Amino acid sequence: MEIAGQRFRTAEELQDLVLTSQDLEEFLGELAQHASAGLSHAEREVICALTVARPKKPVAIRAGSRRAFELEELQAAAGAGPCITALDGAHTLYVRDAARESQWPEFGQAAAGRGYVGVLVVPIDLDDDSRAALSCYATHRSGFTDGEILAAENIARQLSGPLRLTLRIDRLRSARDDLAAAMKSRTVIDMAIGAVMAQNRCPPDEAFTVLRRASNARNCKLREVAASIVAAIAGTTDIRSRFEL
Structure with missing residues (x-):
């Protein structure tokens, strides 16, 4: 042309x-x-x-x-x-x-x-x-x-x-990137729920409530609270007594 x-x-x-x-x-x-x-x-x-x-x-x-x-x-x-x-x-x-x-x-x-x-x-x-x-x-x-x-x-x-x-x-x-981020966030939250369940010997819904309360108390996103727990599992911080029922 x-x-x-x-x-x-x-x-x-x-x-x-x-x-x-x-x-x-x-x-x-x-x-x-x-x-x-x-x-x-x-x-x-x-x-x-x-x-x-x-x-x-x-x-x-x-x-x-x-x-x-x-x-x-x-x-x-x-x-x-x-x-x-x-x-x-x-x-x-x-x-x-x-x-x-x-x-x-x-x-x-x-x-x-x-x-x-x-x-x-x-x-x-x-x-x-x-x-x-x-x-x-x-x-x-x-x-x-x-x-x-x-x-x-x-x-x-x-x-x-x-x-x-x-x-x-x-x-x-x-949309692909948003879905990947959502899946990653969901995985981190699920891992954190598992950690709280193991620590407090509680069912998943109670463990999720613990995470939500911590999120509200810290005024931060639920995923950020979950990520801190996952980091603790890796040995970088101590989560005991922070997320007890």
């Missing part, structure tokens, strides 16, 4: 990138770099960033350059800016002259101070509760032409499918 004189990744290459990326952040970084290459040409540099907002997750930001990353972080911290507005409104947003921007003056001055006048943000359709946007920053005062805006929108559409797949994979990884 040719965009603004530069070759962008094919659908097959994007699929391979989904499979080879270690995590969501690495994938976003690769996409941002290639979007930058696809929209830049000899007369004008464009830097790009990808921002993903997910329910109950920190905002994920990756960029093709440090300057683009800083501008995206500035918006995320302030909760305002063209990227935030585009994410909320799900429509393309174009700032022709950041130095004269009145809606987000702090952001506009930061962008202009770094030499970026034209700001283009294109939302990426994810078809779920997550939201994403491609942010593009141009150094040239003329900003983006209609054809370049269309090219950026085409890139955003091309990224939609691979990004949806990457987010699904990321959710599966998180």
